[in-house]
Amino acid sequence: MSSAELGTGHFRQSMNWLHTWAGLVLGWLLYFMFLTGTLGYFDEEIDRWMKPEIVAVAPTLSHVELVAFGETYLKTHAEGASEWWVGLPTSRDTSLSVSWKTAIDPDTQEGGAWVTEYLDTATGEALDARDTGGGQTLYRMHYALHYMPAVIAYVITSLAAFFMLMALITGIVIHRRIFTDLFTFRPGKRQRSWLDMHNIMSVLPLPFHLMITYSGLVFLMFTTMPGVVQSQYADNSEFFAAVFSEPSHEAAGQSATGLGMGELAAIAGQHWDDVVFAHVGIKHPGDQNAVAEVYKAGFDDILDAPILHINAVSGEILDESKTDRGPAAGVYEVLVHLHEGLFANTGLRWLYFLSGMLGTGMIATGMILWTSKRRQRLGKRGIAGRGLVFVEKLNAGAIAGLLVAVAVYFWANRLLPLDM
Template sequence: MKDSFFRSMTWLHTWVGLLFCWLLWLVFFAGTLSFFRQEITLWSKPELHQHSMVVQSAQQDLLDYGFNRLNSEAPDAARWWISLPSERNPLLRVSHLPYAQPGEKASWVNHNLAADSKTPITTRETKGGSFFYRLHFDLHYMDRTTARWIVCLASLFMLVALISGIVIHKRIFKDMFQFRTGKGSRSWLDGHNLSSVLALPFHLMITYTGLITLIFTLFPYPAQTVYEEGVKEFRKDFYPERQRPQQSHEALSTPAFAQSLDHFFTNWPEQPISRIIIDHPQDAAAVMKIYGANRSEIKDEQAVWIYSGKTGELLNTVHLEDSAAAQLYGGMIAMHTGRLASTGLRWLYFLCGLAGCAMIATGCVMWAKRIRERQKPTQPASFGLKLVESLNLAAIMGLPLATAAFFYANRLLPVGHSGRADQEVLAFFLTWAATALFAAKWRNQQGWRTLALVNALAWLLLPLCNALTTQGNLISYASKGQWALFMFDILTLLAAAVFFWQSNKLQSAPQTRPQRARTERAA
């Protein structure tokens, strides 16, 4: 009975993990990069690098400047938006949305300004770190709802794989200190166990909270039971700050925005502001929403103060004192996204995310290795084994190479080129597709070594490409204290070192069963 149970759990762990392992590799890889989403976006916009990364101006001064600019440039806009700089984003963004013509959709007009000098900055068009953030749960070139259902299903399988893995681990603590090299599939099993156990609490947390972030995709029924319009009406009730008032068509001669700000700074003097949004700024129905910065609080939604633009009266506060259920829900989302994290904790998130990538990658390779070792020397590989080996190579080696291509495209595409951001994404997927074609033909040890070398060269030369195409480099970043940019270059060099090490290991490793390889080529 006991042996049967463990065999069932082993079977479940193996096949549940294998079915979605390549998608989970993408989700974990892109999600790990997303912990430094803003830093990647900053690197992707070298036009910002010459400006101070430290915000020295008081928030009140920046807001006064933003209001004056919007009053002079867009007094009749439908919405105003002032986004204040932060430690991870040095820009002051002043934006307005014009009223749309019948049958048309209006577009935001954005002005990015240096927080220190308030001079306009024109940055290149790029998705930056937001590309990886959206990729890890919305995928790409796919309907958003369909993509989220696929990611939810993969996350459920991941949670089952983690729990079944814990069940079949009889020596879970011993596996933390055991790694045997040069033992074939046994070495891959040790690597799989080590990367799994070391960051196991993180893996469980990030998988479960990932499901919570999309909980209303999986389980909309409670909202449908309570609200007539289901999830849509629930979101209106839970996020009142996202609702826009109807225009009254009565002119607002003397807005009370200054009085509202005075009231806010008087009553919440220690609360930093992340942004201010004003609906219908020249209409009697105007509403000003002040969004507070969460700092390191374990919550996802920002506290919002909603003021009347006509009287300056505080109409409502949102997410200032949430219920216990809302705090639990928001806290789990904040834990998943890492928005609560300080710099040190964000690095811990990043390292645990890499451990998750290693766990998935070693599991993929180990399965194929075991099948290979169990076959007779003259036995040709099955279609399923060939497919798994090709997908392993395409995913594990192709995704880092595609990421490097994305960064090269950011530096090498013409700055003013139309549709530039989409072409960066296209470079990513074309590189990945080329790697997949390569893996379909050369999935043997030499193929792995070739792609390891290509990855190593791509990541090694990226800081040089950056230095040649911008005014910054590793030395200048260190001298100016631009540590986010400095660490980006350091991580590219570390990635290159890892791939060079892997290439050397593959070169020195003995070829596995050359007789079978010749049999496959003959077949």
């Protein structure tokens, strides 16, 4: 064997070691992140399933009528709020919702909280929906971990994503027959069968795995790479104001009678040639400087759709905010949208879901394969190390336990009392 072949073999062997341990050290956390994140691609659908009391809006009502309907409720129940919003039915969420931001008391500094209600267009009243976490809880758990401070969670999940990216790259290096492995499965062969399943689940959605892992790191880059921002800006708030903020429209402090939200929605419809809206809101309602914001439903391809700002008193269109904020911010926006998949239609969302489940299976089979190899190796010596037993028990708890926990989460949503 030539020295070049020896060098290649040593390199692959070292990459195999790195691949194994990069996947094992945070494998259980990665499994948790992949499973909950994959379910998050249908977060709105899960929200609706978990709140069966929320009825779909009658398709006979126009968007302008629905906005006016929501404003009627806000005038009655959200007087004095600093912001009013009406959430309109879309292809994924067929409900009508209203939200408002309570005013802050200047003496106690209390307030500023958001309140959301779902409306019944038949009665004009708010629907009494069960207080459930829904799909949003699952989505947020995959990066915020739910049980700890956000910054600590972001650092931990970013570290896990870094280990995942390292495992993917080293996995590509050690797979000499990467395309052959894609079409190879030998059932009933124990360790070999686990290896074949691991290879198939790794190679088939490999572009998705690389995209979702790298974009996840970019998503949280302001937490994990703060030096990039600090080298150019005094603090993060200055950076976000320069790159991501929308035009500022401050309140004048003088009352004025403005246009109705339905009228403002009609103005936006004329400007945008009757496109479908997702949200219509007013900042500082009843103020001389009240400003309406109108959001299109969906995206402009993969980028955010423009936001229309309208003077809520005169009806004058103030500006149409674009998302083109330069090449760096554009790349960041594309990667974040690729990660979240919110732009995807139903078919593409199912492809996201299938790829995510294959990634979940890839991590699970990798963990099982690690224990299978070591049990076989140690079995020849007639011993089973404590480390192996520990990993086997963690595998059972994490892999099977999380699946059971998610199932119980859905089940309990129907079994627990409505008023709980």
